[in-house]
Structures are given as structure tokens and as C-alpha cells.
Amino acid sequence: METLAQDLVPFDENLEANYYTTKKGELPLWDHPFLKGSKVLPKKYYPITNLERAVEHLSRGLIDENDFMILKVLGDAICANENQLRRYLEPKLSHSQTSTRLDRMRRYGFVDRWKVRIRGQEETVKPPAPYSLGMAGFKLLKHYYNSEFFMDANRWDALGIGGIKRYVSVNELRCTMIEMRILKQWKWNPVIANHHKNHRPLGVGLVETPQGNVNFIMDRVQSTQDFIGYFKDRLYNWKKIYERYGELPISEFPDHPSYVILFASTLSVANQLHKELMLDTYPFPIWVCVEEDLLESGFNTSFYIPTSEKLKRIQIDF
Template identity: 60%
Template sequence: MEVLKKEQVEFDNLEYPLFTTKRGEVPFWDHPFLKGNKVLPSKYYPYTTLEGVIDLFKRGRIDDTDFMLLKVLGDSICANEDQIRRYMISVMSRSETSKRLDRFRTNGLVDRWKVRIRGQEDTVKPPAPFTLGVAGYKLLKHFYNEDFFMDPNRWDNYGIGGIKRFVAMNELRCQMIERKIVNKWKWNAIIADNPRLKFPLGAAEIKTPQGNVNFLIDRAQMNQNFIGYFRDKLEVWKRVYEKFGNIPVSEFPDNIGFVVIYTSTLTVAEYIHEQIMLDTYPFHIWVCVEEDLLQDGLNTAFYIPNKEKLKRIKLEF
């Protein structure tokens, strides 16, 4: 009881509002009291040079399946163990994926993170997030030097906020891939061939019965000024739309663009709509709610702004 009282006092002093699910819970991957750190294995012999990593590859210590698993993680930026297992399920069993990830940790190919809620360290234990380690980053960057992979040093700046943001985004991305509706995905995609314009966290070309569309997806986080964040971004994209009649995504087909605001709870989505009036923008804006995604599945997790309300829709992917 003392812990709950203390937590409530901290909630009352939060800089930004606290939002809960329909069940009155604060979602784990959007919880303002998350803390986390990398956990090194007991036997840790990381390869820190490109020559060392290539030698590891040449000596057959990394096989083609290992390389595929590393590439899947690198393309995900940061995903939890359950998501990585699901990404790899057509190639290997869930247990085999976990065994390989554990082996990778010894040589610094991947890093494992421990993430907990302050005050609830012993009760809430989610699947551990993974990121590329220094050796994995060097190996992938050598063979796929035109692709983006997150430099492990950058997590010192992004911290737990970045970890939970990408894990949340990967849940949506993973469900889309499981449904085989994604033709293409790109993090931080460039808008209208102008790298100075505000970009979506993720862009996806989505297959629908009516034809392919482009999703420009971004995530709202409770511990940020997400109202200002989305208002600024939507105003930039409004000017782009007024110029082109669409929001073109560089290196993507010229499909109709849908802005997707991805929130942890319906209450966050409703607050954004109330503050920004999403229905007043000239382009399509949908909201995807994570609590519905996890409870009822991808095709029922979307809402469209309808005057002062958000209307839940059912999609046929």
C-alpha cells in the first residue's frame, strides 16, 4: 500500500498528463516510470574491431541463419525477445531464436536490456529488449553499408525513452508483417525528397483490397509534449500536401498517404484529437490504439476522427 501511495503522489506531480487503458492500467511500454539498463553476460568477450568481426564470420562462427537473425534485429532497431521470435518463426523455433540471441551476447553481437517499472521491479517482467551490440553493428554495416543500423553508442543519448518507443513501434510493425500486408518499411523516411522536413518515425507501404497505400506512422509517448510534437509535424505535412496534393515519401511508390498516429491508449488518442482537431487537416489521419491492437487484433485497432469524436473502424487487410 505504501508503494501505491508513493506512486500516486509521483503521478500527481508528472509534467504531462497520465492516461490509462479502458481497464484503468498504465501500459508498460508507455509507462512514465520505466527504468532500464544493458545486462552483460557473465562471459563477455566482445569483438570491437571490424577485422575481428570479419574473422569471426570467416571462421564459420556465424552461419547464414545467424546472419539473418542479426539482420532482422538490425532492421528492427530495438525489439523485445517475443517480437524477434515472431519475426523469425518461419525460419526457426522460438526457443532456437532465444538460444542464438543468448550466444550472440557473449561476443557483443547483440545487447540485452533489463526494463522495469520503478517500485514494481519484482512483479512486472516483460520480454527483454535487444539491440545490436558493437560487433553486430560493425558486421552489418560492413556488408550492408547503405542501410541504416543504430550505432550502439547512440543508446546513451536515447536511453529508456528510445527503447520503449521502438519496442512499441515494433509491435505494430510485427503484426503488419505477420499479416503479410507490408510491401516496404523504412524508419525515418524522407518526405518529398527534402531531408530537412519533419519525418515520420516509420513509413510503410500497405497492401489493401482497394490498392496499396502509404502509412506515415508516428508514436505518442506520455512523457513527452506529444501535443506540440504532432501539431508541429502535421502543420509541416499540411504545407507539403497543399503543394503536392499528397504527402510523398521518398523511395516509396506514389500511393495515397495516410498519417497514422500510434497511441498506447484510447484516452491518449482522444486527448490528441481534442487538442489538435485531427479532422481539420486536408489529408487522411487515422489513429491506431495499442491497447486495441493487443486485445482485439490489428484490423480493429484503427479510428478515424469524426468531428469531436473518434470513430472505430474495421479494416479488411
């Protein structure tokens, strides 16, 4: 796995609030309180805004099969940074080929590129740019894969940087599992217990392990939001479902043992979550995956299980 040094930012002691830093005293990029971002349009911009012209571009070969593959991978990821897209596509395209094609498709609105910076550190911290589907890309994919979900480009105006960082951060974990060839199925925001009023996790993955297949019910811990209230409501809802069914049924997923995976940027925010919500008291298994450990030492040693005293780091064998 390619570790990104840009994902960790030195902690500024002049910050007034008490933030959840890493073990090294750094603030993770995708959970930074001063993170800002905006869509950046190319200098030569000729956006396609209707389905007919998007399909015409494909039928005339102005975008080819590899371009369409990039669009599908990006659509399935919802929002991923350039490094992640390169890794997703590495078996088929070189890194430079992926970047060149993304840049060309920007001109016609098939993809949108975002500029993400930390306020006050614009010239020193320059992470890989996130990408999302543009107007033309959304229309084209929705035409050919009508039953599947793709994020409408217009929705990013409301989701903003909060949505960008949630999807980019979870795509790091998703991308890692795909590189390890253990992720066999994935769905964003699936329905739990066949009822749309139940709280949905950010994503669910079917993961292959030496002991058999399991379902990872995953959500992101954002320290810059009310993460205690967010997970208090979710876990209470899932507890009631578990008490009724004896499991957490997930629409469109096989009936495998399920683990709730809380993906936290730092161990400090994970410890606070456990302290407030006593994660060991829920009837279903909860694991915490810590992003700083994922980037530092890899997937297998990035997990913790809650005990009555603390979060205990474990090593898993995949």
C-alpha cells in the first residue's frame, strides 16, 4: 500500500481548541478542522449538460472503453482522490494514463476535480486532488446502469467538503481491501433490516477471511462533527434491530456474521468514542479501525476491540 505523507499534518500549537491528534501530535488531513475545498474548472472547459451529447461522445469514440471504465470506477467510489483512483485502476492503466484521461474528461464535464487545502497552510500542504462525477459522467453512467446509485453532480453543492472528506477517507480503507483481494462486495448506504427509516451505515463490505466470509458494517468517525451523538443514535437503533432479529440483516448481502467497523482518524478520537458510549456493552461485535495505524503499519494491525477498560489493539490474519 502506498502511504501518503500528505495525509498527516503537523499540529499547530496556536489552535485554540483541543483537537484529536495522532500519537505523533499531528492532525490527519481528512479530519482537519480547517479543511476547505472547492471545485476547480479547467481553463478550457466545454461542459456537456445533456444525455444525448454524452452518449454521442461515447458512440463516436471521443471517449473510449478505458475512459468509460474510469467513470464507472469513480462512480462506484462516489468520491476518491487521484492517488486512490490510480490504485483502483492499476491492473488496467498506468498511473500517468489514469491522470491524463481524468484531465481530458474534465474539459467536457465527465469528471469534476476538487482543490482541497488547509486554511493557513495552502502553499505547504497539497494533497492529491479528489474527483467526483461531473454532469456528463453522471448522466452517462445512469443511462447505462440505471438501477445503480451514482452521486448526482448537483448534490455536491450541498454536501460540500464534509461529504468529500467522508468518502475519500473511507475509500482509503475500501481501496486497501481491494488491493488485498479480500473485498468481494461493496455497497454505500445499504438498508438495514429492510426498513428505510433505520439508520444506514456509510458502507457495507463482504470480506473474505481464512475463517469464512463476514460483513463489515462501516461508518466514519468525524471528530469535527458531533460524533458522539451521531453514533449514540445509530448504535441504539442497531441494538434494537439486533435484539429483534438476533443479527443485523443487510439488504442485498448474504447472511454472514457481521461486525460493526467504526473507522476513526486517530486513536485519540476512538478512545473518546469508547469512553462516552462504552462500545463493549453492545450485543453485536464492534471493532474500531484507526486510520493513523492503517497508514503507518498496514491493515492487519489497525484494528482495536473494546473491553471494559480500554480499546485493545489486535492483529488480524487476512
